[in-house]
Amino acid sequence: MTPTSGRRAFLGGTLGALLCTQARAAVSAPPDVTTHPARQWGNHAPTGYLPDPDVIALDPSFKDLVFSGTSLERVLTGGGWLEGPTWLSEARLLLLSDTIRSEQYRFIPAARMGEEGSLSLYRAESYHSNGNTLDTQGRIITCEHDMRRVIRWEHDGSCHVVADAFEGKPLNSPNDVIVLPQDGSIWFTDPAYGDTLIEGHPDAPGGRANRDGKLRWQIGSELPVQFAGHTRQDDHVFRVDGDSGKIEAVLTQDQVPSPNGLCFSPDLKTLYVISTMPDPGQTGTKGSPMIHAFDMVDGRPRNGRVFTDMKFENHQMMPDGMRADVFGNLWCGASGPFGLAGVFCFNPAGELIGHIRLPYGCSNLTFGGVKRNELYMCCGHELYRLLLETQGAGLS
Structure with a gap:
């Protein structure tokens, strides 16, 4: 091979590789969605973004759910990994779990837009709590990863263990929890993300x-060995009877692998369950990012189907937590590429009608405020808020 032909071959191969790389980038890279000028978050952020360019109506019906006269706010920063937002109506505050720091916070929103809210410690040691909700009596129910259990705080301040084992085996790491108002039963998912x-x-x-x-699983932990689970079991979605306290597996790993967020439709006729990525130590059917829907028949989920595959602009989004509004729309937090991550709103037919772009993936969300029309969105170490023209359904 002559020097010229060798150089041509080298340049040809290099150019070909470059073109292939560029072609792959063109397919996989999301478009630039940076607001111009670049958006500044915080109390001194510019107020000229109206209507907010990061609150996007993909269907005209979404415009009826949002208020064009306000914009996204960052109301809290500096957390570890915020999760389990739950609005306590009587106290007018938001309860939050910091799953990484193993603490729980109470956040009192500011009375006026643009002002700072008040953050204080609710539980100094929450055993890596995640999901929270309220039961029909206003008692707080919490999922604890570290203790591998679901607990309820009674009105007298005592702690009641709702569930910590199934068929003699310890739970994995209860993740999200809801209550069915019809019978007071407690429903929770049990993947192993906390293992x-x-x-x-x-x-x-x-x-x-x-x-x-x-x-070395016991290092740095003060957990009583007799309470903390030692090994994981298969994934399940569980139901705990409101009267007897009996725990029942209503969905198996084959039906919903790696179950995460869950919620009921406002008419309580549909149960939605999120499946996420495979969780630690998982065997058998693996998690796949999508939302499943089930008909509620005689108080149990039946007729499972895929509600949405969570694909958006040729990218697979990673759903986490969700809540329904009073019209039956499903608001789901998801992670993904910058410019795509945030909150997705689906109508009851499973059609994507709205998208809220956030700087980070949204792990979970809830409706709060005096009128229950404030959407609070947990995004890693930050919390965002958006005023809406709809209200949250359910207890939390």
């Missing part, structure tokens, strides 16, 4: 989430 050092503790040596035993 990790960051959000809880791994399995004991030999368990699915610590098969080789290299992770």
Whole structure:
């Protein structure tokens, strides 16, 4: 091979590789959605973004749900990983879990837009709590990753263990929880995302989430061994009877692998359950990012189907938490590429009608405020708020 032909071959190969790389980038890279001038968050952010360019109506019906005279607000920053937002109506505050820091906070919103709210510690040690909700008596129910249980705080301040085992086996790491008002039953998902050092503790040596035993699961933990689960089991969606306290697996891992967020439709005829990425130590059917829907028949989920595959602009979004509004629209927080991550709003038919772009993926959300028309969105270490022309359905 002559020097010229070798150089041509090299340049040809290099150019071909570059073109292939550019072609892949053109397919996979999301478009630039940076607001111009670049958006500034915080109390001194510019107020000229009206209507807000990051609150996007994909269908005309979405415009009836949002208020064009206000914009997205960042109301809190500096957390670890915010989760489980739940509005306490009587106290007029938002309860939050910081899953990484193992704390819970109470956030009192500011009386006026643009002012800072008040944040204080609610529980100094929450055992890596995640999902929260209220029951029909206004008692707080919390999922604890580290203790692998669901608890309820009674009105006298005592703690009641709702569930910590199923068929003699400890739970994995209860994630999200809701209550069915019809019978007071408690429903929760039990993947194993908390069977990790960051959000809880791994399995004991030999368990699915610590098969080789290299992770020393008890280091840094003051957990009573007799209470904290040692090894994980299959994923389930559980129901706890409101009267007897009996725990029942209403959905298996084959039906909804890696179950995460869940909620009921406002008429209580449909149960929605999010499936996310495979969780630690999972065997068998693996998680796949989508939202499942089930008909509620005689108080149990039946006729499972895919509500949405969570694909948006040729990208697979990662759903996490969700809530329904009074019209039956489903508001879902999701992670994904910058410019796509945020909140997605689906109508009851499963059609995507609105998109709220946020700087970070949204792990969970809830409706709050005196009129229940303020959407609070947890995005990693930050919390965002948007005023709406609709209201949240359900208890929290």
